[in-house]
Structures are given as structure tokens and as C-alpha cells.
Amino acid sequence: MAKLDVLVFVDWYKPGYRGGGPVRSMINMVDHLAHEVRFHIVTGDTDYASSAPYQGVVPDQWTELPSGERVRYASRSGRNANHWRSVLLEREWDAVYINGMFSLWYSIMPLWLSRRSGKRRIVVARGMLLPGPMGQGALKKRLFLALAKAFGLYRGVEFQATSSDEVISVQRHIGSRAVIHEVTNLPRKMGTAGRPARHKEKGSARLVNVVRIATEKNIHLIIQSLMEVKGEVVFDLYGPVYHEAYWEQCELAIAQLPANIKFNYHGPVASEQVPQVLSGEYHALFMPNEGDNFGHTMVEAMCAGLPLLISDRSPWRGLVQRQAGWDIPLNGTAGFTAAVQELVDMDQNRFDALSAGAYAMGMAQVNSPDTVANTLKMLGR
DSSP states (O other): OOOEEEEEEOSOOTTOOTTOHHHHHHHHHHHHHTTTEEEEEEEESBOTTOOSBOTTOOTTSEEEOTTSOEEEEEOTTTOSHHHHHHHHTSSOOSEEEEEOSSOIIIIIHHHHHTTTSOOOEEEEOTTTTSHHHHTTTHHHHHHHHHHHHHTTTTTTOEEEESSHHHHHHHHHHTOTTOEEEEOOOOOOOOOOSOOOOOOOOTTEEEEEEEOOBSGGGOHHHHHHHHTTOOSEEEEEEESOBSOHHHHHHHHHHHTTSOTTEEEEEOOOOOGGGHHHHHTSSOSEEEEOOSOOSSOHHHHHHHHTTOOEEEESSSSOOOTTTTTSEEEEOSSOSHHHHHHHHHHHTOOHHHHHHHHHHHHHHHHHHHTOHHHHHHHHHHHTO
16 A cells, blocks of 8 residues: 655754754654655744754755655745645655644645635644643734634635543634544654663652743743742753743742752753653652643653652543642642642652552553554544
8 A cells, every 4th residue: 555645834843952842743653654654744944942053964854754754844934835835746745744834834834725616724732722832922812713714715625633631622712623633643663671660768769851942831930839849859841931021030030949849950851862861760650731632751751660749731641540640730839839749749659659650641652553653643544
């Protein structure tokens, strides 16, 4: 059976990594589906929040990567409607797969140029329509969506939602009659070495977060929730700074933390190094984001036997009942402080049960055959 030819538009792709989840989602999709799908990926030649082109990349032409996908790294001058139109007309694509909602060149322009083509187009919202992300710059986003619907930008377009919450958000902002595929993201392929052992002593805990530093990632909430914790706590933060002014405010708050709380910022980390970071001597992933449609780092943390300490705005719910961590409402810091304190006070036996629950939950997601089958069905296999 011939492979499907799928044209992809995404702002960032490897070797970039600063773009977070959307980049990881596309890399994982290629890794899982390359035997069935030939991906042709149009992306930028710079990483997220960077102006320096990738080294060793030839822009504005197709390059075949060792993993089998063809990638066109568009330069600033090569990012134009004529080039996009020529790519769209290059062949009869089985699907055009568009990542995100609000990017001019990688979301809006492909839809606009293909609106009368009859091509099958799938937009993956990437969590951008969930309440938390929609609350950031809400007026501009709602105005854009109103104009997009008025001009028929989404007429005939299908959507991918990765959770039931995202299905509701697409229906709310696009329309109740929108064609929606509820298909979760494909996780990173993981090894089968088993749950790693983690040493835990009562009275101390080590926490970690790997995230793009922006307002919606709630770094300030983490800092505030640690203020009243008793015992020794180390918190390690990895990730690029996106909102400089926000991070400056966080740094001022970090300086006010008591002596028993150690807050370490390590800067950006490449996506391929994240599993190694999560395999460190930690006791929870502390990641209370405003909203996640999937949360690749959360799944990878669970697969490393690392419990989650997150908000209730991700697909990973009922963590306490499943002995895999805590999912807490974003209505203050008290719930997060209590969870950290519970972790600090925890002995080895109790922590082992929590670690085992997280590991089981993560590996169940990684090993589910349904996700691959449903993704292929969505793309047209």
C-alpha cells in the first residue's frame, strides 16, 4: 500500500526545540507514522524567539532528513504567498495538516490560499482555544476568530482536538457543526527499562519543571506556593525565557524565598535532553500551567516514575485517586502548598506507591495502540 502524502505547516521543527509542545508533537508523529505516511513539512529556518538561522540548513528548498521526512526551512524572504501556493499545488496531497490557530504564515496563510482548492485540510488547535490560553490577549483572538469565520476561513476545514475539553473549546469558538477528530497526541517513544528507583527521605523534596517561561506557565504561582512550605525543598527550572518582564518579576519573588527553599534556573534544554533531565533525583514535576491540550513533558515525567503536581487544566485528571500525583484548581496557592508539604513529609514507602502509579499511567499512554490507529485514520489511511 502506498504511503500517504501529508503536507504539514508548523512554525518550528527540529533542530529547533524552544517552541515546546507543537515541535515535540510533530517529531513524535513522524517517528510513529513514517512507515505509513510521507511527511512534507514547511517550517521556519529559525528557532522560537530566535533570529539566527539554524546552522547547516539550506533554506527555501526541500531537504530529506534521516528520519524520512522532507522539510522546507523557509527563510524570512522565502516566506511568501507565491512559495506557499507552489507548495500547495506541488502534488495531490492526501491531507494538509496545519498546526495552530493564530500564526500568520503557518496557520492563516495556508488556509487562505487553499480555501477554494477542495484539498482536505486539518487544523490541530494545539490547546490554543482552551480557556487559559484564550485568556491571554483574548480581545485580539476573539476578533480574529470572528473575522475568520465571516470570511469563510474555516469553511470545509476539519479539526483535531486532543481531549474532550478541547472538543468543547473548538465547538465554542469555531461552531457546533465543526468536524472534529478527537485524537490525542502521540507521545515520545520510550524504552522498556522499567520504573527507575527514586530515593526519598522524610523532610525534603526535589521538584522540577521544564517549560517555556511565560505568564500562562504560572512560575509566579510556584514561587508563592513554596513560601510557606516547611522542610528542605529544591526546585529546578529549565526552559527559555519568553516574557522577559514576567521573568524579572519572578526573579524578585525568588529572592524573597526562605532559606529552606532553593530555586535554581538552568536555562533552555534541548528537547532530546528532557528525558535525561526528568531521570534526575526528583520527586515531582511541578507544572501548574493555565491549560494544556496534552502535556508531553507530563507524560514523559510519568514514564520516568515522576508524580505530577499540576493544575486541573490538562487531560491528566484524577491523579490523587490513581496515586499518580495531584491535579489542583488554579484558585489560589493553598492547594499547591499543601501538596508540596505532603510530598516533603512523605516517606519512601508512600512515595514508591506514588511513583508506581505515575509510571503505570504514563506507560499506559505510551503503549496504547489506539493513538497510532486513530491518527492514521484521521490522516486518511
